[in-house]
Amino acid sequence: MHDVPHEIITVAQMYAADRFAAEHGVPTLNLMEAAGRAVADLVLRRKPKPGPVVVLCGPGNNGGDGFVVARLLKARGWPVTVALLGARDALKGDAAINAGRWSGETVPLSPAALAGAELVVDALYGAGLSRLLEGVARDTVMALNNHTAQVVAIDVPSGLHGDLGRAYDGLCVAADATVTFFRKKPAHVLMPGRIACGPVTLAQIGIPDEAIEAIKPALFVNGKRLWGRAYPKPDPRAHKYAHGHAVVVSGPAHATGAARLAARGALRIGAGLVSVASPRAAVDVNAKHLTAIMVKPFDGAEGLAQLLSDKRYNAVAIGPGVGVGEATRAMVYAVLDSDRAAVLDADALTSFAGETEALFGSALGKSVLTPHEGEFERLFPGLLKSSSSRIDAVRTAAAQAGCVVLLKGPDTTVAAPDGRVSINTNAPPYLGTAGSGDVLAGFILGLLAQHMEPFLAASAAVWMHGLAATQFGPGLIAEDLPEQVPAILRRLYEEI
Known part of the structure; x- marks a missing residue:
């Protein structure tokens, strides 16, 4: 290592x-x-x-x-x-x-x-x-x-x-x-x-x-040398509750798959328990597709806030398939107000296009934002174009947001507000498939649930994501990614 x-x-x-x-x-x-x-x-x-x-x-x-x-x-x-x-x-x-x-x-x-x-x-x-x-x-x-x-x-x-x-x-x-x-x-x-x-x-x-x-x-090649010492290893004295309880917020009944992909990613990467927080109208479809992952019904932002009042839930992901608009913004605020480690992805980011001041004024310190370039432009208009490099753009974004920002791409770049930046180099082209970003959000969530520091958790998750895709190879679909994790972890635990 x-x-x-x-x-x-x-x-x-x-x-x-x-x-x-x-x-x-x-x-x-x-x-x-x-x-x-x-x-x-x-x-x-x-x-x-x-x-x-x-x-x-x-x-x-x-x-x-x-x-x-x-x-x-x-x-x-x-x-x-x-x-x-x-x-x-x-x-x-x-x-x-x-x-x-x-x-x-x-x-x-x-x-x-x-x-x-x-x-x-x-x-x-x-x-x-x-x-x-x-x-x-x-x-x-x-x-x-x-x-x-x-x-x-x-x-x-x-x-x-x-x-x-x-x-x-x-x-x-x-x-x-x-x-x-x-x-x-x-x-x-x-x-x-x-x-x-x-x-x-x-x-x-x-x-x-x-x-x-x-x-x-303060700039690093993403890999085990960066985050290996902090990666959570199994402790024979521990139990599932010691590995954290992650929550993924589901979208409506017609758009639940993304949340389930994220939830499976979180469970595979080691979270002790994972629940899908589901709108009541989507409980049936989520329950029919989930076994080890639990389903927790809620109604709107107030219901989500009440659900998260249970302190056993220590990390939350919101965004995959949740929908764009005012209702999602309200749920994001409920997540941030709960003071949990959080992953804000996809629709949770797009919902704040043009209203980023309100988002950045919230308590984002424990959060990881995971935009692709289009979402990054909505959150930080003109920043990529005006910055001398991708590194400078993501570093500036993290400072503005006050939290970790992960910009997806073939050279996925992760920046912390303190100026640290990692650049990933192991992502194959097979990751360009529907739902792969949802699994990445789940990987980050699972590591946050295990109390890994956000910058290192995001960096480790990106590296694992790339290696999982490389290990599977051509023909990859998002559902394949979590299933590559056990073999990767077996080798990883021997090396760190």
Whole structure:
């Protein structure tokens, strides 16, 4: 669980880590040598049989890394050509030193330099590029993306902004694999950057781990390293009541399935008891479909408030299939007034479109909001578009709402009001199916019922959700997701 670092650092924080290493006696030339060796090692793993390699070197330290790769591969007998952007005598510092150590063929960067290459190492620009690709670099990247050679990128694919996870005008190298150093950057986990990177190898090149203590990042790759220690494990001394009693608020008789999906998710992930709070007109249909999950009748917001006056119910989810409008808003207030941990999903969020001030003025501290992008726009109009990145948007939203906000998507992002953010990377496309979000709401609810802190509960639930979908594979429907949980938990309990 603790082998792969889970912190994500920004470009500025990576520069700070480099400075920390230099200030603590690690020569920057050693870092460049180690970086180049890590890339060369990956090339050798991906293509054990030597073949023509072209290394595209830029004018900065990324290009210096490229010169190291070229030298190391040439020493192993590979035919290597360096295609250099700019003049060799314009290189500075460590990049100039490593260019001087290169005795092989060097040609000017151009699309023609790619001719005959079986593998291309992209060392043009690193994560700090703050402009779109221009001139011969642009032409060469366009040609590379239409080439048949394998592409290994150093740090990030050239043209991809390290913090934003996207290219300024959509053009960047489409890599088959990327090697980065010390810690991942946002571009390695955010879409569409994650696709442009391909599989990312994280190499440790000699920067002391103590640099992380100095940087104190608040951005994390979602996974067991983040929340494993807090995950509720079975206690042989405990009983079902110790694992919490979760409540899912059902919609009307014609729209009850979503609540039942959420309830089953909560039960499978470990809540000791789960009840569906059902409008009286929907009790019959809910009761016919439920066995281990109980049905609790109620009438309107007042009835829900009375039901939740029972302190044994310690976590509530409202939204799946409940309907949009004033009645739902009233029930949401009843949930929040009960001071329970809460998941507000789907219709519970849409019901507050245009009235978010009232919602955010409520006691949301124990809540998790779970919008997809459309619902996020209704709650936080214009925020996604005006923010520099998805990370900044969700972090701002959590601060505004005063609670955890989870923005669904292929890179589901979870933010806490204190600034912590996790980004999920294990969700397969099979999750694009009706009801999968309802199951996710249930997973979060079940972990909240087991007293897991909201940010960690939401992050863990998202990861479990993605793994469950991957484990099942193509043909997934929402009902399949909870049934994958027992096998996942069995492995998880052995690892945390």
